[in-house]
Amino acid sequence: MRRVRWGLYGLVVLAALGWGVLWLRGGDPLLALRGASSGLAVPAGVSVGGPFALVDTQDRPVTDASFAGRWMLVYFGYTFCPDVCPTELQTISNALDKLGPMAAKVVPVFITVDPERDTPKALADYVKLFDDRLVGLTGTPAQVAAAAKAYRVYYAKVTPKDSSTYLMDHSSFAYLMGPDGKFQALFRQGTTAQEMADAIRAKMAGA
Ligand code: NI
Secondary structure (H helix, E strand, C coil): CHHHHHHHHHHHHHHHHHHHHHHHCCCCHHHHHCCCCCCECCCCCCCCCCCCEEECCCCCEEEHHHHCCCEEEEEEECCCCCCHHHHHHHHHHHHHHHHHHHHHHEEEEEEECCCCCCCHHHHHHHHCCCCCCCEEEECCHHHHHHHHHHCCCCEEEECCCCCCCCEEEECCEEEEECCCCCEEEEEECCCCHHHHHHHHHHHHHHC
């Protein structure tokens, strides 16, 4: 247990270092959003989202254009994630339930940051544990890196000491994208399903 605990401390420190590096490079607008709760906007002039080319759980090519005309709720994570990803994906599923019929206009999208292990088949098995509506996307490491970059997602492979398997340290935000593909809102980790549903409903009403 002790080793596990130190491993977790190590992850926290690495995460902090990662964010620090991004911040120093001026590439992390999300730091400015700490403390806010839900339905966040990003600072003016900062773009979030954009073109991506990945494959779905049937190994079919999918791009951002595949979702044109529909809202997207995008989350980056990985199937081996011990805690954060399952919690956030459950929140997304619950938020869609709270949206009722309006949920039909929103596609929840889970993009892996661990393409090495998250094959289309692995993703297919994983996403259906949470929600039949959830679209799992993976790709080559380069394709995933490009998608993550567009969404300003930080991720890095971390191997705890004395462990034979690695974890992926990653930022955890859900992104609401409009039918035109433009960024609409950002939900930080810990946002409740109700807050998320309310913010999505408000955005849809205003669009
Ligand atoms: Ni995770």
